Amino acid sequence: MSSFLIAPSILSADFARLGDDVARVLAAGADVVHFDVMDNHYVPNLTFGPMVCQSLRDFGITAPIDVHLMVKPVDSLVPEFAKAGADIITFHPEASDHVDRTLQLIKDHGCKAGLVLNPATPLNILDHVMHRLDVVLLMSVNPGFGGQSFIPTTLDKLRAVKQRILASGRDIRLEIDGGVKVDNIAEIAEAGADMFVAGSAIFSQPDYRTVIEQMRAELAS
Ligand code: DX5
Ligand code: ZN
Numbered sequence: 001m002s003s004f005l006i007a008p009s010i011l012s013a014d015f016a017r018l019g020d021d022v023a024r025v026l027a028a029g030a031d032v033v034h035f036d037v038m039d040n041h042y043v044p045n046l047t048f049g050p051m052v053c054q055s056l057r058d059f060g061i062t063a064p065i066d067v068h069l070m071v072k073p074v075d076s077l078v079p080e081f082a083k084a085g086a087d088i089i090t091f092h093p094e095a096s097d098h099v100d101r102t103l104q105l106i107k108d109h110g111c112k113a114g115l116v117l118n119p120a121t122p123l124n125i126l127d128h129v130m131h132r133l134d135v136v137l138l139m140s141v142n143p144g145f146g147g148q149s150f151i152p153t154t155l156d157k158l159r160a161v162k163q164r165i166l167a168s169g170r171d172i173r174l175e176i177d178g179g180v181k182v183d184n185i186a187e188i189a190e191a192g193a194d195m196f197v198a199g200s201a202i203f204s205q206p207d208y209r210t211v212i213e214q215m216r217a218e219l220a221s
Pocket of ligand 2: 009034035036068177197
Protein backbone atom coordinates (compact mmCIF):
# COMPACT_ATOMS: atom_id res chain seq x y z
CA MET A 1 0.00 0.00 0.00
CA SER A 2 1.16 3.53 -0.70
CA SER A 3 1.74 5.95 2.16
CA PHE A 4 -1.37 7.87 1.07
CA LEU A 5 -4.57 5.86 1.26
CA ILE A 6 -7.70 6.67 -0.75
CA ALA A 7 -10.82 5.43 1.02
CA PRO A 8 -14.05 5.85 -0.97
CA SER A 9 -17.08 6.31 1.26
CA ILE A 10 -19.69 3.85 0.10
CA LEU A 11 -22.35 6.16 1.51
CA SER A 12 -22.36 7.60 -2.01
CA ALA A 13 -22.28 4.22 -3.78
CA ASP A 14 -25.23 2.59 -5.54
CA PHE A 15 -26.88 0.60 -2.72
CA ALA A 16 -28.91 -1.45 -5.19
CA ARG A 17 -25.67 -2.77 -6.72
CA LEU A 18 -23.37 -2.37 -3.73
CA GLY A 19 -21.04 -5.35 -4.26
CA ASP A 20 -20.46 -4.48 -7.90
CA ASP A 21 -19.95 -0.79 -7.15
CA VAL A 22 -17.43 -1.50 -4.36
CA ALA A 23 -15.56 -3.97 -6.59
CA ARG A 24 -15.52 -1.35 -9.33
CA VAL A 25 -14.07 1.40 -7.14
CA LEU A 26 -11.38 -0.97 -5.83
CA ALA A 27 -10.52 -2.05 -9.38
CA ALA A 28 -10.20 1.66 -10.18
CA GLY A 29 -7.36 1.96 -7.66
CA ALA A 30 -8.94 2.65 -4.25
CA ASP A 31 -7.06 1.32 -1.21
CA VAL A 32 -9.68 0.98 1.51
CA VAL A 33 -13.48 0.74 1.73
CA HIS A 34 -14.88 3.44 4.06
CA PHE A 35 -18.09 2.11 5.62
CA ASP A 36 -20.30 4.80 7.18
CA VAL A 37 -22.62 3.42 9.84
CA MET A 38 -25.41 5.83 10.88
CA ASP A 39 -28.16 5.09 13.39
CA ASN A 40 -30.67 8.00 13.21
CA HIS A 41 -29.80 8.69 16.85
CA TYR A 42 -26.19 9.84 17.13
CA VAL A 43 -26.56 11.32 13.64
CA PRO A 44 -29.78 12.19 11.78
CA ASN A 45 -29.47 9.57 9.07
CA LEU A 46 -29.70 5.80 8.73
CA THR A 47 -27.45 3.53 6.66
CA PHE A 48 -26.26 -0.04 7.11
CA GLY A 49 -24.88 -2.43 9.71
CA PRO A 50 -22.72 -5.54 10.16
CA MET A 51 -24.84 -7.71 7.87
CA VAL A 52 -24.00 -5.51 4.92
CA CYS A 53 -20.30 -5.63 5.83
CA GLN A 54 -20.52 -9.44 5.96
CA SER A 55 -22.28 -9.44 2.58
CA LEU A 56 -19.42 -7.50 1.02
CA ARG A 57 -16.95 -10.07 2.38
CA ASP A 58 -19.14 -12.92 1.11
CA PHE A 59 -19.27 -11.20 -2.27
CA GLY A 60 -15.48 -11.42 -2.43
CA ILE A 61 -14.34 -7.97 -1.31
CA THR A 62 -10.91 -8.51 0.27
CA ALA A 63 -9.70 -4.90 0.65
CA PRO A 64 -9.47 -3.42 4.15
CA ILE A 65 -12.83 -2.23 5.45
CA ASP A 66 -12.72 0.93 7.56
CA VAL A 67 -15.88 1.05 9.67
CA HIS A 68 -16.81 4.58 10.78
CA LEU A 69 -19.37 4.18 13.56
CA MET A 70 -21.74 7.13 13.91
CA VAL A 71 -23.84 5.31 16.47
CA LYS A 72 -24.70 5.55 20.14
CA PRO A 73 -24.10 3.38 22.09
CA VAL A 74 -20.99 1.97 20.43
CA ASP A 75 -19.82 -1.15 22.26
CA SER A 76 -22.44 -3.69 21.23
CA LEU A 77 -21.59 -3.21 17.55
CA VAL A 78 -17.84 -3.77 17.96
CA PRO A 79 -17.88 -7.61 18.15
CA GLU A 80 -20.49 -7.70 15.40
CA PHE A 81 -18.38 -5.67 12.98
CA ALA A 82 -15.18 -7.53 13.87
CA LYS A 83 -16.97 -10.79 13.06
CA ALA A 84 -18.36 -9.31 9.84
CA GLY A 85 -14.89 -8.53 8.48
CA ALA A 86 -14.00 -5.01 9.63
CA ASP A 87 -10.28 -4.18 9.73
CA ILE A 88 -10.47 -0.71 11.28
CA ILE A 89 -13.21 0.50 13.65
CA THR A 90 -13.48 4.17 14.56
CA PHE A 91 -16.05 5.85 16.79
CA HIS A 92 -16.97 9.27 18.16
CA PRO A 93 -15.88 9.74 21.79
CA GLU A 94 -19.14 11.60 22.58
CA ALA A 95 -21.01 8.38 21.80
CA SER A 96 -19.15 6.18 24.29
CA ASP A 97 -19.41 6.42 28.09
CA HIS A 98 -15.98 4.82 28.47
CA VAL A 99 -13.70 5.76 25.60
CA ASP A 100 -10.66 3.84 26.84
CA ARG A 101 -12.74 0.70 27.34
CA THR A 102 -14.24 0.93 23.84
CA LEU A 103 -10.77 1.32 22.32
CA GLN A 104 -9.60 -1.76 24.19
CA LEU A 105 -12.68 -3.67 23.09
CA ILE A 106 -11.89 -2.93 19.44
CA LYS A 107 -8.27 -4.07 19.87
CA ASP A 108 -9.36 -7.18 21.77
CA HIS A 109 -11.42 -8.11 18.72
CA GLY A 110 -8.38 -7.91 16.47
CA CYS A 111 -9.19 -4.62 14.70
CA LYS A 112 -7.32 -1.37 14.42
CA ALA A 113 -8.89 1.32 16.57
CA GLY A 114 -9.49 5.01 16.10
CA LEU A 115 -11.27 8.05 17.45
CA VAL A 116 -13.31 10.39 15.26
CA LEU A 117 -13.28 14.08 16.14
CA ASN A 118 -16.13 16.28 14.95
CA PRO A 119 -15.39 19.85 13.82
CA ALA A 120 -16.15 21.20 17.32
CA THR A 121 -14.58 18.38 19.35
CA PRO A 122 -11.43 19.56 21.16
CA LEU A 123 -8.18 17.68 20.73
CA ASN A 124 -7.59 17.09 24.44
CA ILE A 125 -9.75 13.96 24.22
CA LEU A 126 -6.61 12.43 22.65
CA ASP A 127 -4.39 13.22 25.65
CA HIS A 128 -4.58 9.94 27.53
CA VAL A 129 -5.36 7.48 24.74
CA MET A 130 -2.67 8.03 22.10
CA HIS A 131 -1.08 4.69 23.05
CA ARG A 132 -4.27 2.88 22.08
CA LEU A 133 -4.80 4.55 18.70
CA ASP A 134 -4.03 3.29 15.21
CA VAL A 135 -6.06 6.04 13.54
CA VAL A 136 -7.26 9.55 14.29
CA LEU A 137 -10.12 10.53 11.99
CA LEU A 138 -10.86 14.23 11.72
CA MET A 139 -14.29 15.17 10.45
CA SER A 140 -14.10 18.08 8.04
CA VAL A 141 -17.93 18.29 7.91
CA ASN A 142 -20.53 17.62 10.57
CA PRO A 143 -21.30 13.91 10.42
CA GLY A 144 -24.47 12.51 8.90
CA PHE A 145 -24.49 13.28 5.21
CA GLY A 146 -22.32 13.03 2.13
CA GLY A 147 -21.85 15.89 -0.29
CA GLN A 148 -21.12 18.69 2.23
CA SER A 149 -18.40 21.30 1.85
CA PHE A 150 -15.01 20.95 3.54
CA ILE A 151 -14.76 23.19 6.63
CA PRO A 152 -11.52 25.17 6.12
CA THR A 153 -10.61 25.46 9.83
CA THR A 154 -10.00 21.71 9.73
CA LEU A 155 -6.62 22.43 8.11
CA ASP A 156 -5.27 23.99 11.33
CA LYS A 157 -6.73 21.15 13.33
CA LEU A 158 -5.00 18.63 11.06
CA ARG A 159 -1.66 20.38 11.65
CA ALA A 160 -2.21 20.25 15.41
CA VAL A 161 -3.10 16.54 15.37
CA LYS A 162 -0.13 15.77 13.14
CA GLN A 163 2.13 17.41 15.75
CA ARG A 164 0.64 15.25 18.46
CA ILE A 165 1.13 12.12 16.40
CA LEU A 166 4.76 13.00 15.67
CA ALA A 167 5.35 13.80 19.36
CA SER A 168 3.88 10.42 20.34
CA GLY A 169 6.41 8.63 18.12
CA ARG A 170 3.65 6.18 17.20
CA ASP A 171 2.54 4.89 13.82
CA ILE A 172 -0.92 6.50 13.74
CA ARG A 173 -2.85 7.19 10.55
CA LEU A 174 -4.37 10.67 10.19
CA GLU A 175 -7.63 10.26 8.30
CA ILE A 176 -9.79 13.07 6.95
CA ASP A 177 -13.49 12.71 6.16
CA GLY A 178 -15.84 15.17 4.46
CA GLY A 179 -15.70 17.36 1.39
CA VAL A 180 -12.45 15.91 0.05
CA LYS A 181 -12.12 16.61 -3.69
CA VAL A 182 -9.44 16.65 -6.37
CA ASP A 183 -9.02 20.40 -5.95
CA ASN A 184 -8.40 20.41 -2.18
CA ILE A 185 -6.69 17.06 -1.51
CA ALA A 186 -3.16 18.47 -1.95
CA GLU A 187 -3.55 21.15 0.73
CA ILE A 188 -5.22 18.61 3.04
CA ALA A 189 -2.22 16.31 2.62
CA GLU A 190 0.13 19.22 3.16
CA ALA A 191 -1.60 19.85 6.51
CA GLY A 192 -0.83 16.29 7.58
CA ALA A 193 -3.54 13.87 6.45
CA ASP A 194 -2.45 10.54 4.98
CA MET A 195 -5.79 8.76 4.56
CA PHE A 196 -8.51 10.41 2.51
CA VAL A 197 -12.20 9.54 2.62
CA ALA A 198 -14.05 10.71 -0.46
CA GLY A 199 -17.65 9.82 -1.22
CA SER A 200 -19.45 12.15 -3.60
CA ALA A 201 -16.23 13.25 -5.35
CA ILE A 202 -15.66 9.69 -6.55
CA PHE A 203 -19.10 8.09 -6.87
CA SER A 204 -20.66 11.07 -8.65
CA GLN A 205 -18.29 10.54 -11.58
CA PRO A 206 -18.86 8.00 -14.34
CA ASP A 207 -15.18 6.96 -14.33
CA TYR A 208 -13.85 6.26 -10.84
CA ARG A 209 -10.32 5.54 -12.11
CA THR A 210 -9.92 9.04 -13.54
CA VAL A 211 -10.87 10.74 -10.24
CA ILE A 212 -8.64 8.46 -8.17
CA GLU A 213 -5.73 9.02 -10.54
CA GLN A 214 -6.31 12.78 -10.40
CA MET A 215 -6.27 12.59 -6.59
CA ARG A 216 -3.02 10.60 -6.61
CA ALA A 217 -1.46 13.08 -9.06
CA GLU A 218 -2.38 15.93 -6.69
CA LEU A 219 -0.84 14.00 -3.80
CA ALA A 220 2.37 13.47 -5.75
CA SER A 221 2.67 17.13 -6.76
C1 DX5 B 1 -20.29 11.87 6.74
C2 DX5 B 1 -19.49 10.62 6.40
C3 DX5 B 1 -18.57 10.76 5.25
C4 DX5 B 1 -19.20 11.16 3.98
C5 DX5 B 1 -18.18 11.77 3.07
O1 DX5 B 1 -20.90 11.70 7.97
O2 DX5 B 1 -18.71 10.20 7.49
O3 DX5 B 1 -17.79 9.59 5.07
O4 DX5 B 1 -19.88 10.14 3.34
O5 DX5 B 1 -18.84 12.19 1.93
P1 DX5 B 1 -18.29 13.31 0.97
O6 DX5 B 1 -16.95 12.85 0.48
O7 DX5 B 1 -19.32 13.35 -0.08
O8 DX5 B 1 -18.19 14.58 1.77
ZN1 ZN C 1 -17.15 8.56 7.29
